[in-house]
Amino acid sequence: MRFTFLLDVDNTLLDNDAVKADLARRIEHLMGGAHAASFWTVYEEVRRASDFVDFPRTLSQFRAHHPDAVGFPQVADLVLGYPYAEMRYPGALETIQYLRGLGQVVIVSDGDPVYQAAKIARASLADAVDEVMLYAHKENHLDELRARFPADRHVLVDDKPRILATAKHLLGDTARTAFVRQGAYAVADEQRYPPADLMVERIADLMRLDARQFE
Numbered sequence: 001m002r003f004t005f006l007l008d009v010d011n012t013l014l015d016n017d018a019v020k021a022d023l024a025r026r027i028e029h030l031m032g033g034a035h036a037a038s039f040w041t042v043y044e045e046v047r048r049a050s051d052f053v054d055f056p057r058t059l060s061q062f063r064a065h066h067p068d069a070v071g072f073p074q075v076a077d078l079v080l081g082y083p084y085a086e087m088r089y090p091g092a093l094e095t096i097q098y099l100r101g102l103g104q105v106v107i108v109s110d111g112d113p114v115y116q117a118a119k120i121a122r123a124s125l126a127d128a129v130d131e132v133m134l135y136a137h138k139e140n141h142l143d144e145l146r147a148r149f150p151a152d153r154h155v156l157v158d159d160k161p162r163i164l165a166t167a168k169h170l171l172g173d174t175a176r177t178a179f180v181r182q183g184a185y186a187v188a189d190e191q192r193y194p195p196a197d198l199m200v201e202r203i204a205d206l207m208r209l210d211a212r213q214f215e
Contacts, residue, residue: 001215003103004151007129008158009116010109011183012203013092014084014123022087026078030071038066039075052136054112055079080115084123089182091204096128098207102214106149107132108156139166146171155214157206159183161193168194176214178206 010016028036042062046054059076066072099105106129109116113134120126131149135141146154156167157178162185164177179196180186180203198213200206 001153001211002151003099003153003155003211003214004149005099005103005105005155005157006108006145006149007096007099007105008109008156008160008163008180009107009120009123009125010111011159011185012157012180013088013096013107013125014119015087015089015182017183019082019084019087023079023082027075030074030078031069032071035066035069035071038062050112050136052111053116055115056112082119082122084119088123088125089203091202091207093124093128095203095206096125100130102211103151103155104149105129106145108138108145109134110136110138139163139170142167142170146174153214157203159186161186161189161196164196165193168197178214180206 007013024036024040027039031039039058039062042065043058046058046061050057059079062069063072096105107120107125109120109132111134116134117132120132126132133145153176154171154174155176155178156164157180158164159180159182161179164179167175168177176198177196178198178200181190181199181201182203198209
């Protein structure tokens with residue numbers, strides 16, 4: 001049986017909640033509480049307008065609002081050059097390698113197509129998989145993904161129960177859904193959606209599963 005594994009990034013391969021908490025602490029240290037609060041206000045405004053996180057646009061708009069903010073060059077350097085490799089979940093690369101022994105592995109992520117791409121590369125994830133696909137809303141591209149990466153089973157691995165439930169509804173029995181119970185969305189949304197086909201506590205736990213369990 002041919003498998004294609006479609007892997008999420010944020011809070012699946014990378015501890016994005018920890019990244020945001022670290023950024024919040026360091027931005028406040030660099031710019032002070034008032035400007036840090038304004039930065040995150042702009043961040044949320046941009047996210048609502050774009051419907052995804054867009055750090056370059058956030059930085060640009062914050063700079064326009066606060067042209068004299070002390071510490072802005074250091075904040076821009078921090079955000080644009082964040083060491084994402086340090087925030088990979090333990091066993092993330094090993095899990096990708098294991099899954100590549102079973103089939104094709106593709107990262108499918110939401111987010112800004114420029115920053116998110118660089119983030120995935122900086123985390124040493126882009127070179128570890130067969131391909132990286134970026135969308136504003138990946139659940140709207142499932143048929144496209146299924147056609148581009150043909151398989152007997154498409155296995156979607158994500159921390160968001162909503163995404164997994166949507167995929168299962170649209171793809172039916174040709175898909176298997178694997179819920180990685182990491183991050184804030186996993187905790188908040190777990191009871192609101194039907195259970196996934198598979199559930200693991202950590203991304204590395206996927207290495208305990210064999211091909212039969214993904215069929």
